Amino acid sequence: MNTTCIMCPMGCALTIEEKEGVLTVVGNGCPRGDKYGRAEYSHPERVVTTLLKGSRGGVVSVKTDRPIPKDKIGDLLAWAAAYRVDHAVETGEVIAENAADTGANILATSDFKG
Amino acid sequence: MERFDVVIIGGGPAGMAAALGAREKGASVAILERDDRLGGILNQCIHNGFGLHYFGEELTGPEYAKRFRDQVTKDDGIKVYLEAMVLSLTEDRLVRAISPTAGLIEIEAGSIVLAMGCRERSAGAIALAGTRPAGIYTAGMAQRLSNIDGYLVGKEVVILGSGDIGLIMARRMTSEGAKVKLVAEIMPFSSGLKRNIVQCLNDYDIPLRYSTTVTRVEGENRLTGVYVAPVDERMNPDLSREEYIPCDTLLLSVGLIPENDLLNGSKVEMSRITNGAVVDEYRQTSVPGIFSAGNVLHVHDLVDNVSEEAFVAGRSAAGFARGELSGGDTVNVLPSQGVRYALPQRIHKGEGKVKIYFRVDRVYKGRTVLVTSNDEVVKRKKTLVMAPGEMQNIEIDKSLIKGDISIITEE
Numbered sequence: 001m002n003t004t005c006i007m008c009p010m011g012c013a014l015t016i017e018e019k020e021g022v023l024t025v026v027g028n029g030c031p032r033g034d035k036y037g038r039a040e041y042s043h044p045e046r047v048v049t050t051l052l053k054g055s056r057g058g059v060v061s062v063k064t065d066r067p068i069p070k071d072k073i074g075d076l077l078a079w080a081a082a083y084r085v086d087h088a089v090e091t092g093e094v095i096a097e098n099a100a101d102t103g104a105n106i107l108a109t110s111d112f113k114g
Numbered sequence: 115m116e117r118f119d120v121v122i123i124g125g126g127p128a129g130m131a132a133a134l135g136a137r138e139k140g141a142s143v144a145i146l147e148r149d150d151r152l153g154g155i156l157n158q159c160i161h162n163g164f165g166l167h168y169f170g171e172e173l174t175g176p177e178y179a180k181r182f183r184d185q186v187t188k189d190d191g192i193k194v195y196l197e198a199m200v201l202s203l204t205e206d207r208l209v210r211a212i213s214p215t216a217g218l219i220e221i222e223a224g225s226i227v228l229a230m231g232c233r234e235r236s237a238g239a240i241a242l243a244g245t246r247p248a249g250i251y252t253a254g255m256a257q258r259l260s261n262i263d264g265y266l267v268g269k270e271v272v273i274l275g276s277g278d279i280g281l282i283m284a285r286r287m288t289s290e291g292a293k294v295k296l297v298a299e300i301m302p303f304s305s306g307l308k309r310n311i312v313q314c315l316n317d318y319d320i321p322l323r324y325s326t327t328v329t330r331v332e333g334e335n336r337l338t339g340v341y342v343a344p345v346d347e348r349m350n351p352d353l354s355r356e357e358y359i360p361c362d363t364l365l366l367s368v369g370l371i372p373e374n375d376l377l378n379g380s381k382v383e384m385s386r387i388t389n390g391a392v393v394d395e396y397r398q399t400s401v402p403g404i405f406s407a408g409n410v411l412h413v414h415d416l417v418d419n420v421s422e423e424a425f426v427a428g429r430s431a432a433g434f435a436r437g438e439l440s441g442g443d444t445v446n447v448l449p450s451q452g453v454r455y456a457l458p459q460r461i462h463k464g465e466g467k468v469k470i471y472f473r474v475d476r477v478y479k480g481r482t483v484l485v486t487s488n489d490e491v492v493k494r495k496k497t498l499v500m501a502p503g504e505m506q507n508i509e510i511d512k513s514l515i516k517g518d519i520s521i522i523t524e525e
Binding site: 010046051063 | 157160161162172174176177180260261262263264289290291307308309311312313316317498499
């Protein structure tokens with residue numbers, strides 16, 4: 001796998017390979033790049049931010065309260081597209097728990113009048 | 115007529131931090147904001163990554179704005195005018211604004227902080243060739259329509275420019291079900307953060323082509339497609355290799371310009387490089403009592419730096435209004451050898467420390483930054499990598515300043 005390290009502005013080009021169960025990271029300039037490369041290969045994760053629609057119009061911005069596996073982002077976005085917020089919410093409020101079975105809760109990042 | 119010690123024009127991150135800075139010194143403060151809420155462009159930046167330096171945690175734009183807005187709105191010493199458009203300001207610090215609720219607002223200011231932010235370069239600014247159909251937006255306009263108003267501006271998208279807003283919008287529109295067919299960047303590198311290239315484009319398999327530009331657009335009522343072509347080192351497109359891409363939307367992420375129209379005809383000295391005012395370390399312009407901070411002074415890449423800079427401007431503006439801001443001799447800060455600009459452009463001799471912010475003119479690896487005064491080295495700093503898109507800073511001791519300051523990079 002090839003990727004770019006995002007730990008600092010150097011942006012080292014990383015190559016990560018697995019041979020007989022052993023991971024090697026090539027191209028990193030420092031130990032942080034090694035750690036990042038291994039994580040990106042074996043369990044890449046992202047905090048997801050998106051919008052939810054209100055049942056009577058409007059949108060509220062939200063985020064997952066923790067990073068979720070990268071391959072579950074599609075599930076989460078599909079869940080978000082179908083979900084409707086039917087009441088007023090304040091920044092920081094939990095709108096849904098364990099959304100789309102990602103293990104993450106959905107938090108409002110802005111106030112919504114409902 | 116009302117009177118305030120400090121009048122702040124703009125209620126985005128710079129305006130709010132300037133207000134809090136001025137309040138720290140006990141000044142009475144007014145903020146004039148043209149939108150219907152405080153927070154500025156942060157309100158539409160729903161992605162995360164804000165506040166790592168300032169708050170030590172990763173926040174979304176609206177969350178970062180709220181931290182400041184909550185402090186501003188609970189402070190009785192700050193009067194906030196919303197939907198208030200400033201029409202003029204004078205050198206004796208009379209500010210005129212209009213609002214639908216308050217009508218004509220006239221304020222006598224002890225000092226003024228300019229915090230109007232910046233605006234995007236548009237299709238007209240880059241002389242985009244072709245027809246003029248619907249479907250061509252600046253990236254920030256599309257971001258506002260999406261994230262504040264809830265409208266998806268198109269389904270098949272090409273993005274010109276790989277600045278951070280363009281990258282963020284590529285991911286946002288993909289998340290909402292649109293297809294982003296290409297991000298075209300005229301330069302051989304991106305001015306956007308590496309993190310955004312990886313997490314906004316690569317994560318979603320969105321192609322990015324360097325040294326490529328949009329040569330013309332097509333469509334009568336609505337955009338139907340764009341032509342792209344590679345460019346040579348002198349930015350001339352090779353039209354023999356032009357390629358047609360059908361799409362209904364073109365987003366432009368082609369640069370930001372400080373919004374200083376209010377200063378047209380004023381005596382405030384401007385920098386041709388930053389398109390903002392020339393300031394000293396207090397962020398005071400060449401007109402006494404008029405200060406400037408945030409993206410209206412120079413375009414920042416991190417809001418954390420905007421907040422820090424505006425705090426300085428707010429505190430200093432309060433000091434000026436109370437006659438406590440020290441003056442004295444200044445020296446010039448002169449960038450060269452790889453440094454495109456440095457700010458502040460003037461520094462007072464005296465005691466204490468001062469941080470000089472600067473940008474380099476291209477990507478440099480393993481260079482040393484050197485600050486000299488009267489040919490004596492004042493500060494030396496080794497760097498791993500510096501890129502034009504990432505603002506740098508270096509702190510110096512004012513007591514070492516003897517004459518004009520040079521800031522350079524060397525091998």
